Amino acid sequence: MKQLIGAAVVGQSGGPTAAINATLAGVIKGSLENKGAVSVLYGMKNGIEGLLREDFADLTAIFDGNEEMLETLAATPAAALGSCRKKLPKPAEDREFYENLISIFKKYDIRYFFYIGGNDSMDTVAKLTEYLQGGCDWEMRVIGVPKTIDNDLAGTDHTPGYGSAAKYIATTVSEINRDCAVYTVPAVTIVEIMGRDAGWLTAAAGLPALFSRPAPDYIYLPEVPFSKDKFIEDVKNALLKHPNVVIAVSEGVRDENGKYAGEGAQSGAADVFGHKYLSGTGKALELLVKEKIGCKVRSVELNICQRCAAHLQSGADISESLGVAQAAVVAAVNGKTGCMMAMEREGGRIVFEPKEIAGIANAVRSVPRSMINEEGNNVTEECLKYIYPLIQGEVQIKYENGLPVHFVL
Amino acid sequence: MKQLIGAAVVGQSGGPTAAINATLAGVIKGSLENKGAVSVLYGMKNGIEGLLREDFADLTAIFDGNEEMLETLAATPAAALGSCRKKLPKPAEDREFYENLISIFKKYDIRYFFYIGGNDSMDTVAKLTEYLQGGCDWEMRVIGVPKTIDNDLAGTDHTPGYGSAAKYIATTVSEINRDCAVYTVPAVTIVEIMGRDAGWLTAAAGLPALFSRPAPDYIYLPEVPFSKDKFIEDVKNALLKHPNVVIAVSEGVRDENGKYAGEGAQSGAADVFGHKYLSGTGKALELLVKEKIGCKVRSVELNICQRCAAHLQSGADISESLGVAQAAVVAAVNGKTGCMMAMEREGGRIVFEPKEIAGIANAVRSVPRSMINEEGNNVTEECLKYIYPLIQGEVQIKYENGLPVHFVL
Numbered sequence: 001m002k003q004l005i006g007a008a009v010v011g012q013s014g015g016p017t018a019a020i021n022a023t024l025a026g027v028i029k030g031s032l033e034n035k036g037a038v039s040v041l042y043g044m045k046n047g048i049e050g051l052l053r054e055d056f057a058d059l060t061a062i063f064d065g066n067e068e069m070l071e072t073l074a075a076t077p078a079a080a081l082g083s084c085r086k087k088l089p090k091p092a093e094d095r096e097f098y099e100n101l102i103s104i105f106k107k108y109d110i111r112y113f114f115y116i117g118g119n120d121s122m123d124t125v126a127k128l129t130e131y132l133q134g135g136c137d138w139e140m141r142v143i144g145v146p147k148t149i150d151n152d153l154a155g156t157d158h159t160p161g162y163g164s165a166a167k168y169i170a171t172t173v174s175e176i177n178r179d180c181a182v183y184t185v186p187a188v189t190i191v192e193i194m195g196r197d198a199g200w201l202t203a204a205a206g207l208p209a210l211f212s213r214p215a216p217d218y219i220y221l222p223e224v225p226f227s228k229d230k231f232i233e234d235v236k237n238a239l240l241k242h243p244n245v246v247i248a249v250s251e252g253v254r255d256e257n258g259k260y261a262g263e264g265a266q267s268g269a270a271d272v273f274g275h276k277y278l279s280g281t282g283k284a285l286e287l288l289v290k291e292k293i294g295c296k297v298r299s300v301e302l303n304i305c306q307r308c309a310a311h312l313q314s315g316a317d318i319s320e321s322l323g324v325a326q327a328a329v330v331a332a333v334n335g336k337t338g339c340m341m342a343m344e345r346e347g348g349r350i351v352f353e354p355k356e357i358a359g360i361a362n363a364v365r366s367v368p369r370s371m372i373n374e375e376g377n378n379v380t381e382e383c384l385k386y387i388y389p390l391i392q393g394e395v396q397i398k399y400e401n402g403l404p405v406h407f408v409l
Numbered sequence: 410m411k412q413l414i415g416a417a418v419v420g421q422s423g424g425p426t427a428a429i430n431a432t433l434a435g436v437i438k439g440s441l442e443n444k445g446a447v448s449v450l451y452g453m454k455n456g457i458e459g460l461l462r463e464d465f466a467d468l469t470a471i472f473d474g475n476e477e478m479l480e481t482l483a484a485t486p487a488a489a490l491g492s493c494r495k496k497l498p499k500p501a502e503d504r505e506f507y508e509n510l511i512s513i514f515k516k517y518d519i520r521y522f523f524y525i526g527g528n529d530s531m532d533t534v535a536k537l538t539e540y541l542q543g544g545c546d547w548e549m550r551v552i553g554v555p556k557t558i559d560n561d562l563a564g565t566d567h568t569p570g571y572g573s574a575a576k577y578i579a580t581t582v583s584e585i586n587r588d589c590a591v592y593t594v595p596a597v598t599i600v601e602i603m604g605r606d607a608g609w610l611t612a613a614a615g616l617p618a619l620f621s622r623p624a625p626d627y628i629y630l631p632e633v634p635f636s637k638d639k640f641i642e643d644v645k646n647a648l649l650k651h652p653n654v655v656i657a658v659s660e661g662v663r664d665e666n667g668k669y670a671g672e673g674a675q676s677g678a679a680d681v682f683g684h685k686y687l688s689g690t691g692k693a694l695e696l697l698v699k700e701k702i703g704c705k706v707r708s709v710e711l712n713i714c715q716r717c718a719a720h721l722q723s724g725a726d727i728s729e730s731l732g733v734a735q736a737a738v739v740a741a742v743n744g745k746t747g748c749m750m751a752m753e754r755e756g757g758r759i760v761f762e763p764k765e766i767a768g769i770a771n772a773v774r775s776v777p778r779s780m781i782n783e784e785g786n787n788v789t790e791e792c793l794k795y796i797y798p799l800i801q802g803e804v805q806i807k808y809e810n811g812l813p814v815h816f817v818l
Contacts, residue, residue, distance in 0.1 A: 016588045046593055077584045083591040171720055171812055175486045178815055179425045179717035182492040184455055189713075211810050214817070300712045304598075308588035311580055311721060314811070391811035401620050402723070402800035403580055406587055408623070 006111030011044035013117035016078035017161030018310040019321040025074040026325025037333040047084035073407040077310035091131040098131040118148035126361040129338035141337035151200035154363035155355045156342035163317030163390035166204035168309045173205040177214040186243040187296040192282030196252035199367045203379045205248035210384040222252035224376035232292045315393020327352035415520030420453035422526035425487035426570030427719040428730040434483040435734025446742040456493035482816040486719035500540040507540040527557030535770040538747035550746035560609035563772035565751035572726030572799035575613035577718045582614040586623040595652040596705040601691030605661035608776045612788045614657035619793040631661035633785035641701045724802020736761035
């Protein structure tokens with residue numbers, strides 16, 4: 001393997017998570033530990049957009065010798081470098097775009113490209129790889145580092161960021177379960193959880209059940225068709241058993257024709273300005289329960305808190321997010337390119353291995369049918385046992401003045 | 410002072426908080442430490458309702474000698490004994506009701522009555538006191554122990570439960586601020602916070618500003634009239650300064666005629682069933698920004714999470730919640746009755762003192778005008794310095810299987 005010496009760039013892309021900065025910290029750590037190959041590490045501000053306008057932060061200068069600052073970075077939610085949602089053109093359709101990119105790489109002697117993100121980011125890695133492999137006079141190595149709370153990336157057992165979101169969801173729903181148990185009046189609480197196409201996040205709400213703790217009565221994922229009639233029947237059955245019914249539902253549940261559960265209210269309701277009312281799935285189901293059952297009902301949308309609650313990071317997630325990124329740098333230095341670093345379970349532990357990007361980008365990994373019960377209104381023990389190791393361990397977050405300390409670039 | 414020996418009852422009432430079980434733990438601790446006077450401590454299930462149906466838990470039997478279980482109780486959100494919202498009749502209007510109560514007290518030899526709650530609960534304490542003082546052949550001592558996330562109880566510097574909610578809000582809004590900072594596209598995020606009549610909770614969103622950390626651009630409390638025109642003007646001004654505008658708003662903001670900001674959308678929108686759409690204040694302002702400014706906008710309702718997120722308890726709050734309850738038992742044993750235990754600042758520390766219940770029940774303590782800026786769109790440094798000590802310190806929550814351990818009766 002030929003040794004390649006030069007600068008590296010790293011970018012963060014797509015939606016924020018509680019662990020994406022831990023992954024960034026891992027790339028920084030990996031680069032500092034491989035100075036023989038990586039002379040300097042630049043951070044692209046706002047992902048590929050920052051690269052195009054040559055807007056970099058010298059991460060080597062900022063973090064070299066500052067272990068404590070690196071720890072603070074790892075505990076900071078959202079993307080410290082900023083993010084973007086830019087989709088790259090196809091190499092065959094816009095060679096000029098890539099020629100411009102290469103000229104920037106040449107200008108800064110950039111030989112390593114690390115991109116942290118989900119599906120769209122892996123698409124960026126795949127396209128850049130395709131261009132470079134199509135004959136280019138600039139040798140460089142390109143590696144994607146996974147990140148998404150949705151846990152829907154193909155080619156990896158799970159994704160960094162998911163474990164912390166799952167821990168937040170399981171903890172919060174557990175607290176909501178306690179909160180709802182205090183009154184004796186029949187009441188339904190519907191918790192709406194992120195994940196338009198994959199139900200991994202919503203499934204995490206069921207974790208307390210693995211330990212015979214109070215958990216949602218029913219859990220609805222987008223992977224199986226959602227029936228409003230069946231939902232009302234389920235809620236009625238739950239109310240017969242106890243007065244405090246808690247439901248977890250994915251924002252993306254839809255009927256067999258693909259119509260979202262929230263769509264009815266969206267198209268039927270108009271606000272004071274005559275706009276269509278964009279209610280969420282939880283709100284729509286709240287109205288449905290009010291209409292069909294008439295009991296006390298409320299909906300709680302965990303919203304962006306579930307992706308940015310870094311104060312409740314999962315120890316396992318953060319350690320893996322750091323580890324997979326460090327492994328990415330080592331793999332690149334050792335000659336790997338055109339890959340995403342994946343995580344696989346081997347026995348009880350997680351191993352990191354580079355996988356060819358081509359088969360990964362733009363594929364979605366859903367919750368398999370075997371992890372959802374036959375009725376389609378809960379997850380199976382197999383599912384909970386899959387999630388269980390990912391939420392283990394707590395991170396000792398540093399507090400100052402009563403608030404968690406965050407890194408700000 | 411005459412020594413009174415007998416059983417004690419304790420109840421929890423009103424909305425759940427992250428600290429109300431710490432207060433219960435304080436009453437238990439105080440009772441166990443004063444066995445010479447308190448022979449046994451009963452917990453009323455679902456507050457006064459449980460008392461009326463003689464549904465008790467023997468807390469002395471459960472917790473005596475089990476310090477660890479007491480710690481778990483203190484870290485458990487919501488009311489472990491269950492809660493109720495029952496309002497007592499006036500003693501002059503329904504003597505029979507009180508005669509029945511007294512007969513239950515006699516039956517169980519109950520000489521001490523501790524009631525943990527907010528305004529409605531203090532009303533219960535006041536009415537029972539009034540009845541007892543009006544000539545009754547049963548001697549007993551009645552003390553209210555404050556609890557409310559709203560911090561709106563009169564006669565006390567602040568209330569147990571508020572500090573933990575404030576810490577959760579300040580932390581979460583801090584995380585939301587980071588989350589919103591990742592993109593460069595102009596966007597407005599509106600965070601709706603509890604507190605229909607008092608803005609204390611919403612004010613806590615401003616805490617990061619005390620340390621020059623990113624904080625909401627504007628904060629709107631229910632104590633000053635809310636103008637939608639002024640709000641839009643404020644948001645436009647903020648967008649001129651930076652693309653990521655964050656707003657904190659109380660659910661209870663209303664215009665000078667008392668019309669809630671959420672009311673417009675409530676009366677204008679109808680759902681698929683023809684129901685009036687019960688949108689929240691945040692949702693209504695989200696629609697307003699969309700209409701008047703047209704930029705990307707979203708609203709986040711912290712909802713019941715802000716009152717039950719025990720995983721993020723404030724160390725100061727929990728220590729005070731325990732302390733004020735222990736002090737209540739000591740005060741009762743020493744002859745006090747007809748009081749609420751209040752918390753006062755003396756120099757840098759908090760002291761507990763019993764205050765006559767008559768002047769406290771049914772009064773609301775709002776955020777004073779001096780703690781709100783002249784424009785009415787933010788809080789002052791005086792306000793933040795008042796809140797600051799209440800969110801200090803973290804509680805080392807016990808985790809098992811990756812989730813916080815909760816006490817279940």
